[in-house]
Amino acid sequence: MTTRDRRFKTGEECAQMGKYRFDGYTDGTSTPAPTAEEREVYVLQEHLFPPIASQKKRCWWRPEEPPAFRGSPPPRPERRARGRAPAPRAGRDSHGGGARSRRP
Numbered sequence: 241m242t243t244r245d246r247r248f249k250t251g252e253e254c255a256q257m258g259k260y261r262f263d264g265y266t267d268g269t270s271t272p273a274p275t276a277e278e279r280e281v282y283v284l285q286e287h288l289f290p291p292i293a294s295q296k297k298r299c300w301w302r303p304e305e306p307p308a309f310r311g312s313p314p315p316r317p318e319r320r321a322r323g324r325a326p327a328p329r330a331g332r333d334s335h336g337g338g339a340r341s342r343r344p
Contacts, residue, residue: 246302246303247263247300247301247302248260248289248300248301248302249266249289249298249299249300249301250266250288250289250290250291250298250299250300250301251288251289251291251298252288252289253286253287253288254283254284254285254286254287254288254289255285256285256303257282257283257284257285258282258283258303258304259280259281259282259303259304260280260281260282260283260289260301260302260303260304261279261280261301261302261304262274262278262279262280262292262299262300262301263299263300263301263302264299264300265292265295265297265298265299265300266297266298266299266300267297267298269297272295274292274294274295274299275294278292278293278294280304281301283301289301
């Protein structure tokens with residue numbers, strides 16, 4: 241069973257950070273309904289799933305989004321200042337040589 245197919249109970253440790261939505265109370269009741277703000281939560285990895293605070297009740301949570309991407313991030317585009325030449329690299333003079341020039 242994948243994380244996406246599971247339900248998580250209030251007080252359980254979150255194995256995969258992400259957005260979760262309310263999926264019912266653990267006692268089997270469905271009322272009173274949680275507030276709109278309480279229907280969705282973002283839970284960080286190793287944090288505990290919260291209760292519905294306005295009702296002081298334990299509940300079930302179901303993942304809303306697919307798990308976070310765990311691969312390497314895409315490369316960032318190179319940023320250049322507008323109207324300026326790129327700065328010279330450290331350790332090189334303005335002529336492109338490896339050592340600094342000495343002028344008499």
